[in-house]
């Protein structure tokens with residue numbers, strides 16, 4: 001698999017380089033030079049094969065020139081250790097539950113796959129690889145769990161002290177083993193700056209092998225395309241067209257769906273639901289892309305004012321605005337609407353949805369009303385378990401909800417973090433001498 005930079009199509013690299021680098025030298029994002037088409041046979045028979053078999057077939061087509069089949073099989077088996085069930089709400093409306101992984105959010109799919117791929121590509125290096133991750137909460141814990149107990153790799157998480165939720169902090173600080181949590185006296189931006197400085201520091205990079213598990217790494221997108229195929233495989237009536245609604249922030253999840261369609265999955269339309277951080281729906285309305293500072297909402301994993309995968313979407317459709325509009329519909333909703341939707345879904349379907357999934361539901365509903373499309377299969381991606389947002393969910397629907405065991409377990413463990421000042425030299429010394 002060759003990949004080019006969104007800033008220069010001639011700038012091609014292999015998959016291994018793209019994974020290790022994260023972003024292209026020219027600052028662009030990596031895009032697959034070609035996406036293989038799956039056979040109609042494969043699509044027609046999706047209903048009779050497992051999630052792992054689907055993932056293996058697709059990744060073999062994508063990566064076989066760089067990773068031998070048997071290794072690829074192991075990588076899939078070690079990373080897809082949890083399900084993505086399709087739950088029917090009514091006759092043709094479904095929820096695709098993507099929260100059955102260790103940190104209860106869809107990011108577990110990408111993080112775990114990427115960890116296994118990275119560990120495969122670095123297995124012959126004698127020195128330990130150190131992954132630096134600045135996190136405002138969720139990404140860090142998905143990455144940490146993805147790399148947990150992976151030999152030859154250490155993860156250093158930097159999170160802003162007092163600025164992540166109690167639950168998030170527990171998920172970040174209770175793993176130990178090859179995961180170290182640094183609690184930084186500062187903001188998320190300070191954490192990000194420390195990581196950036198570390199990558200630029202010559203001295204540090206001479207003695208250590210530093211890497212990032214950046215959210216724009218292509219290895220995190222690829223496995224996310226698998227579950228679109230798997231969702232389709234679980235539909236009862238595959239003759240009707242399918243529409244996916246994706247609660248979106250950085251638009252990685254949506255981009256993975258667009259990849260799935262390019263690879264032959266018959267999708268009628270994608271819907272991108274956003275909260276009031278509405279740069280993308282505004283773009284579809286006006287043709288103008290105007291990044292904004294992000295605004296805080298109750299669907300906080302989608303509080304993004306400058307979606308990082310936008311350039312990939314532009315590139316995929318050759319910057320053709322009309323084609324983008326034909327493939328993607330988008331709408332934004334505020335917190336009150338989100339809460340109303342959570343109540344409505346609970347009352348109508350007796351289903352507890354989290355604030356992010358509720359936005360996917362709202363966007364789907366608006367689309368169906370506008371298009372009078374009652375015939376299609378409607379799949380709403382539920383990106384996090386409601387217990388991750390237990391306070392807001394319980395308060396909104398007025399019912400106590402059950403905490404999954406894996407979350408309870410983290411809550412009962414002791415927090416272990418190392419407190420550091422917002423000072424690069426202190427951080428550098430820690431990496432050189434204390435890690």
Ligand SMILES: *Cc1c(COP(=O)(O)O)cnc(C)c1O
Pocket residue numbers: 105106107138247248249250251252253254301302356383384
């Ligand atoms: C990260 C996240 C999103 C947004 O996904 P993108 O790929 O950034 O669009 C939505 N919901 C939850 C729960 C998330 O953690």
